[in-house]
Amino acid sequence: MQFMNILSVIIIGVFGNSLAAIHNSTVPPYVHQCIENDPEIEKCAIVALHHIRPYLKAGIPEIEMPKVEPFRIDSLSLALTTGPNGYKITLRNLDIFGASNYTIKKLKLSKNGSPVEAKVHFPKMKIDAKYTSSGVLIILPASGNGTFHADFTDVYALVRVAVSHFERDNLNWYNADKMEIDLKITQAHMAVKNIFNNNRILNEAINLFLRENGEEVIRIMMPQLRTKLAGVFKKIANQLLKHVNLETFLKSA
Template structure:
């Protein structure tokens, strides 16, 4: 979710240029380092742009309605895993994530003729808090749990791949719309804690905390397909809502 949020902010910022009615005058704000499709070092340029954005993304930019990514707030994410020993539907809401502004950009690869953008992001530490509601089965045992959750992820390696398509509005202005968004991640360490309001204060509630931490790698592996799909669905809609404000000329001037 952090990776997609960072990418959204980048796209909004690279499009934040003022254009007169004839679209002949461009004014570039201080937080933008423009990149050009014809640049043979376009991937290096985009990487520099991401790094330049870091302090602005941390505080947010009110004039273009880009909120702070630290903390990053998400209303709802729903994940459903129907295969394997962990078959659950998990709803997470009122989510607050901290640590995203400490990102560093890894490799960037683009094919801008096809509107394909791939990028990697490294995050040293991500802390997530919120509320959850889980129904399902762990192994052969039914599970019903609801309450507050807290999680820490260390040394997160994230990746995103965007497949875009060009379209024109009624005025003939060209835009890019996201057709497909793929997200992946891996991490070295994690720690979980829940406060189960259904089972809180009894042996089952504490046993669930122990199970989460003793089996965190297996749980993440089982839930990863559902998690990445849910995050991608959420941010695909979010990104496309932003793209309607971003003519190609603004964030890719020579496209």
């Protein structure tokens, strides 16, 4: 169904953080319309998703869409070494930057009820968070608080979205039933500051650990990060879809 295909593509934009509009006679400036039954609808959908990027960065108050620079994740908890005094860290209030600067590399539209898939590239993303740790790192007691910063380069995401359709007031509406995100981070640099009253030795030990074990830290972080991101963007998608119908995005040939 062409309606299902187009809406599914629009929801993929929610990962990179959404495409939405209020149904009225005037097409808002942040919407790039596509033509119904266009044989190259995928290309138009990609143009539409790229068109909205600057609006996503600042937010669109009239449709209750907050700015996505940054968006926030509540927490991630990581057990980085084993044993009774294993080194554990908790990151709280993670502000994530760079989500509006995305490129849709490939789209696979829904067929026979299968999820739509999109491959998305983010050139750079960064995270600022509050940091808490406990346990022993090498031979040092590593309990303390501070700040955490991460720079990610060339982040690739594979997004899968399952949607359902319903009609209301003779218009077509949709719901994001399930969203899954797989991530690949090509390069990462992570560091902490101001640990335990700016204890220099502990700061240096933790940063050395993060430099030498960055891939392992990312591997441990990834399952939670995927789940948290999918939850955040699914919630945003369904909040937006309360205000959005398919007819806003499609026009007759």
